[in-house]
Amino acid sequence: MAAKANPVPSVWTRQQSPPDQPALSRTAIVREAVVMLDADGIEALSMRKLGARLNAGATSLYRHVATKDELMELAVDEVAAEITVPPADAARGGAGWRAAATEAAGSFRATALRHPWLSSVLGQAGLAYLGPNLMSYSERLAALFTAAGFPEPSRAIDTLLSYVIGMSTTEAAWLTTVARSGDSEGDFIARLMPAAQQAAADHDHLAEAYADAAVRAPVDPVALRDAKFTYGLEVVLDGLEMRLTA
Amino acid sequence: MAAKANPVPSVWTRQQSPPDQPALSRTAIVREAVVMLDADGIEALSMRKLGARLNAGATSLYRHVATKDELMELAVDEVAAEITVPPADAARGGAGWRAAATEAAGSFRATALRHPWLSSVLGQAGLAYLGPNLMSYSERLAALFTAAGFPEPSRAIDTLLSYVIGMSTTEAAWLTTVARSGDSEGDFIARLMPAAQQAAADHDHLAEAYADAAVRAPVDPVALRDAKFTYGLEVVLDGLEMRLTA
DNA sequence: AGGGGTTGCGAACACTGTGCGCGTCTGCGT
DNA sequence: ACGCAGACGCGCACAGTGTTCGCAACCCCT
Structure with missing residues (x-):
């Protein structure tokens, strides 16, 4: 770097001790x-x-x-630090666990949508799972679900996380293709509709669903995605709650 | 290809009409x-x-x-044909829908594990969704859940699919890293344990979980994954069932 | 017989991740 | 104050990637 900051190599042109950016770390x-x-x-x-x-x-x-793959694992762990989990106390007593789980799930989704490349990487996942931030994340989840009183906390966590991961990656992948198109989400949907309808032409239920959607007033796609996410989340939480009280 | 199979150009050396492999299609x-x-x-x-x-x-x-990405979309749709969904009649009357949904979910998982690269591709997903096989898959799911009597079939489907996708991609990614290691799944886990335990050292709940796992008799990892999958599936189905009867 | 459309191909381009060996810089032990 | 070992940055090179382009060979129809 010194050589580059100093294109004419001569004693006279050399800067003694440049403030030097933080270098490379x-x-x-x-x-x-x-x-x-x-x-x-x-x-x-x-x-x-x-x-x-x-x-x-x-x-x-x-x-x-060491390698680009390793760099990606580090990147995953880096953004994993952004996912928040409410403190375990919030779940003690049985009342607050649902709100806490909802918040944790929402934070995961928000992080996944803020860093859409996460979805692409989770599918190939080396062992980023052992990164410190992801470890701490798992720990906090375990604390929360144990405090909530689940007999098999890890099972409950796996279930919830699978849902959240599945929904979030799908959503992120969708948003990525939207972004690549250059259009807004609404415009992209509008532009896609004809093709979708044609592809669904021979399929009764799908065709009907598309027709209904076309008739209804256009909905804010963001709100629609939010609603879809919380619907499924409630379903999963309901199912989990049965294991809790039983 | 003819030119390659026929390096000496002459009428005599040319094969008239070789059975010719199906060419390139x-x-x-x-x-x-x-x-x-x-x-x-x-x-x-x-x-x-x-x-x-x-x-x-x-x-x-x-x-x-047209492009490699397009080829991948075609590949996705190709294997999508392998996913089976029970006929809608199985769900009519309200009794059989759970078994039908279970079978559909299991078939998806089996396909995802048979083609682990699917997981890597779902995260970037162009619009493979419009492929004929995936369309037909969606249609059959819609038929099933409509027949089951769900007020909002697409919501139920999205929820179930999100869970199944999340769990299956995670599993497939795990199996891929295992396969790359060359070891069997059991050996790989054994080899990984020390590192995992060390990484979990500062985290009470995780450390305890690992310690418990180390004490118990080693379990068949395949059976363990199966159990994990069906546990979560039951949770989701329970949650869905509440929407059905209500 | 001829010609137009389809199909295959080799060379080339702009990139990619990464190994190697060289010069430079830094900090420590004397 | 000096010298040296290790860390650090870098240019070159290699093998491989997806994709474009122009040319040659083939098939089928008129």
Whole structure:
């Protein structure tokens, strides 16, 4: 880097001790990677571009990160820190656990939608699961569901998380394709409708559903997605509650 | 291909009308792509290798498929044909819908585990959703849940599918990393335990859970995954049933 | 017999992740 | 104050990727 900041190599042009940016560090690399992923999606992240952003060569990154896959695991754990879980006390006594679980689920979804590339990565998931932030996340969930009084907390957690992951990844993937189209979500849906209707032409139930949707006044797609998420969440929580009281 | 099979150009060396393998066709390409994906995972599929498998050059494929992404969408729809849904009659009368839903969910999971690359692709999902097989799948689900008497069938379907997708992708991703390790699932778990326990050292609930697992007699991991899946499935179905009778 | 449309292909382009060896810089032990 | 070992950054190179383009061979219809 010194060589680059000093293009004419001579004793006279050399700066003695430049304030020097924080240099290159693992955390700085991961942080910038997350920024790039959020901005331009997963296939826009390359080691060269990431290096360039940090005023570094591509291969310099390999001093701090073994491989790109490892970098992705670190990125996952980095954003995992954003997911909040209410303190376990909130669930003690049996009343508050539903609100607490709802909040935890909502926080997961919000994080997944804020970082849509997460969905693409969860499917290939090396063992990011062992990252400190994800570990702490699991721990807090376990504390919450144990305090709530579940006989098999891990089972309940797996169930809830599966639902939340399934819904969130689907949603994130949808939003990614919408974003790539350049249109707003509403416009994209409108533009997609004809094709969808034609594809559904031979299928009675689907055709009817599309026809109904076309007749009704157009709904805010964001509100619709929210409603869909909370509906399913209530279903899962109802099912879990039966295991709690029984 | 004729030119390749016929390196000496002359009337005499030319084969008149060789039985000729089915040549190159969209369906043949997609079918072979699925075979390769199943065998070696998603990152092992390249256009050149796929072409080679079909005795064709890489670029020849582009006569039948616009882009690799499109090929992946076709592959998804191809395997979607394997997912079965019981006929709607099974659900009429209210009794059989649970068994039918269970079977549909199980079939989805089985397909996802048979083709683990599906999980990696669902996260980026272009609009494979419009493929004929997936459309027919949605239709049969809609028929089933409508016959079961759900007031909002699509809501129920979305909920169930989210759970099944979440659980299955997680499972498939796990199985993929296991497979890459070369070990059996049991051995891999054993090899992973120390690291997991160390990572969980500072987290009470997790540490306890790991300790319990270490004490108990080792369980067949396959059976354990099956149990986990059906537990969550029952939870979701219970929650749905409340919406049905109400 | 001829010609038009379809199909396959080789070369080429712009990129990718990553290994290697070299120069430079830094901090520590004397 | 000095010297040196280790950490650090970097350019080059390699093998491989998806995809475009122009050309050649083939089939079928007139």
